[in-house]
Amino acid sequence: MDFSVSKVSFSSNGKALTMNESEGFIKLIKDNVTQKIVGGSIIGPDASSLISSLTLAIANELTEQQITQTVFAHPTTGEVIHEAAFGLSIGALHQA
Template sequence: MAVDNILGKESEIDYAAVPSVVYTTPEVATVGMTEKMAVDSGINIKIGKFPFMANGKALTHGEDKGFVKVIKDRSTNKLIGASIVGPNASDLIGVLTLAIKNNITEEQIKETIVAHPTTGEAIHEAVLSLEGGAIHFDS
């Protein structure tokens, strides 16, 4: 960013896609808009949530506390915010940061094949739950 600006290429940080992490146990990570921010901005949203207690890898490792929460804009089907509380939240938030930064839609994430068993599946499941389609949890 700084080098681009020095070289005369105007560039700005997209603060909507800067993750925040708290290194507690469990870890907490967020990116994009919160539910309150979106509602206060007049955005018609839908929330998807998936608990780690329904994730095979988290259960196997005894790290089943927490969840993945995603927020989509109903008018565009794009993810606009997310939060993760649980195992590897600091690592997992990067996937959601990429999705928000690049305007990835709910459908594009649904169509993505994810490795199994991984805690990353919880992201996929949270997105699937936006329309009641989570595989390993009845939302």
């Protein structure tokens, strides 16, 4: 499989920093042929809540471009998903 991986640390997320929980990361895996998100993992603050967003992205065959065009509320830990999607194309904007 031809794929790309983006991994972004919670240490670059303002909400995680204010929660004093900057350890952990999100990883997205994209199929380079179809451009769809095919996998991912989240380890860190709010992981149990954020994983449902990845489940929706994979189940609905979203592309990284569709995720980058989605508005993520600020400040939230969910913004790390947005950053990881950017990491699959132009590069993460706030990676520490």
